[in-house]
Amino acid sequence: MWFYFAIFLLNIIFVCCLWFCAAVNADFKKDVYAKTGITLKDLEKNQYQFVPFEEKWAHRNHYFMRPEGQKVTTIILHDTVGNLFSTLNKFSDGKEHPLNAHYIVTQKDGLVPGGLVIEMVPPPLMAQHAWPSWFRGKDNANDYAIGIELVGKGFVDQGGKRSFYAYDSAQIKALARLLTRLVREYDIRPENILSHGDVSPQRKYDVTIAFPWRGLYEKYGLGMGLDGDERTPEQIMEKFPVPYALPQKFNETFFQNMLTLLGYDTRFADDHDASAGEKRAKWANVYQAFFAHYSRNGQGALWRGKPDQRDQFWAFALGAKYFGKDFEKASKTENGSVDP
Numbered sequence: 395m396w397f398y399f400a401i402f403l404l405n406i407i408f409v410c411c412l413w414f415c416a417a418v419n420a421d422f423k424k425d426v427y428a429k430t431g432i433t434l435k436d437l438e439k440n441q442y443q444f445v446p447f448e449e450k451w452a453h454r455n456h457y458f459m460r461p462e463g464q465k466v467t468t469i470i471l472h473d474t475v476g477n478l479f480s481t482l483n484k485f486s487d488g489k490e491h492p493l494n495a496h497y498i499v500t501q502k503d504g505l506v507p508g509g510l511v512i513e514m515v516p517p518p519l520m521a522q523h524a525w526p527s528w529f530r531g532k533d534n535a536n537d538y539a540i541g542i543e544l545v546g547k548g549f550v551d552q553g554g555k556r557s558f559y560a561y562d563s564a565q566i567k568a569l570a571r572l573l574t575r576l577v578r579e580y581d582i583r584p585e586n587i588l589s590h591g592d593v594s595p596q597r598k599y600d601v602t603i604a605f606p607w608r609g610l611y612e613k614y615g616l617g618m619g620l621d622g623d624e625r626t627p628e629q630i631m632e633k634f635p636v637p638y639a640l641p642q643k644f645n646e647t648f649f650q651n652m653l654t655l656l657g658y659d660t661r662f663a664d665d666h667d668a669s670a671g672e673k674r675a676k677w678a679n680v681y682q683a684f685f686a687h688y689s690r691n692g693q694g695a696l697w698r699g700k701p702d703q704r705d706q707f708w709a710f711a712l713g714a715k716y717f718g719k720d721f722e723k724a725s726k727t728e729n730g731s732v733d734p
């Protein structure tokens with residue numbers, strides 16, 4: 395009796411599964427395939443799988459022309475916050491102000507494998523993923539950047555505490571492969587692999603502090619980073635000597651100058667209409683972007699808060715390592731001011 399009941403139950407479960415798959419398939423065809431040409435079959439291949447862009451998928455063409463003669467110099471990483479389907483829909487809905495990015499890299503989620511790379515827009519064309527933005531003296535990064543969206547939720551705020559979701563390992567492996575290819579193809583310098591938070595620190599927090607920037611640097615040589623012997627203040631002073639004394643204790647003005655020299659948008663500091671409180675809040679957002687990407691990467695509990703001596707030395711060392719003597723010279727402080 396129990397045996398037959400168990401068989402009966404299994405059958406019900408089986409039929410439900412079939413029904414669910416068929417429903418997913420129908421929705422997928424209607425929502426995604428019709429606009430993008432991406433099939434469920436594409437999503438089943440559980441490996442680095444490249445779904446290239448084809449001219450005929452008109453609504454996948456949420457794209458614009460880059461300014462004439464504009465070179466691609468930069469890569470900007472994002473979190474989608476939504477899942478793959480909602481992202482594909484958002485990136486192909488034909489709206490008047492269309493959002494998009496050049497690539498979407500999936501995480502494992504139900505039928506969707508992790509590490510699928512979907513090209514939404516070929517990099518010679520422009521996609522809208524980082525507007526407004528400003529970095530190293532240039533606004534609108536869309537003009538010169540390739541946008542890569544990582545499917546994922548980013549973070550959640552609960553009970554006054556912020557927690558960060560881990561990234562999918564297959565997703566990161568596929569991303570590393572994609573980045574390696576793009577860096578080679580477009581000759582992208584390490585200091586030009588950035589997060590959305592780096593170029594829009596007052597509005598955006600993606601990718602989060604949980605994103606493995608350090609792993610990408612150590613394992614694949616991607617992006618800016620400090621090596622094992624370049625991390626403590628003592629090591630940094632030995633490795634990047636300067637003919638003047640660096641502030642040994644934490645000096646906020648020095649740290650702020652380092653962030654400006656690294657390229658962050660700190661123009662608000664000269665805004666005479668802004669109150670001291672407003673400026674403090676804006677600095678906190680810039681600090682947060684720097685912590686997440688560099689000095690506190692991988693340490694979710696330290697995502698925000700007062701910067702310290704270690705953050706300050708990291709900012710100096712990254713500048714000295716990647717921008718050389720000019721940066722060292724510019725980092726000389728006299729009464730806390732920088733003379734670039």
Ligand SMILES: [Zn+2]
Nearest residue numbers: 472473590600
């Ligand atoms: Zn973003």
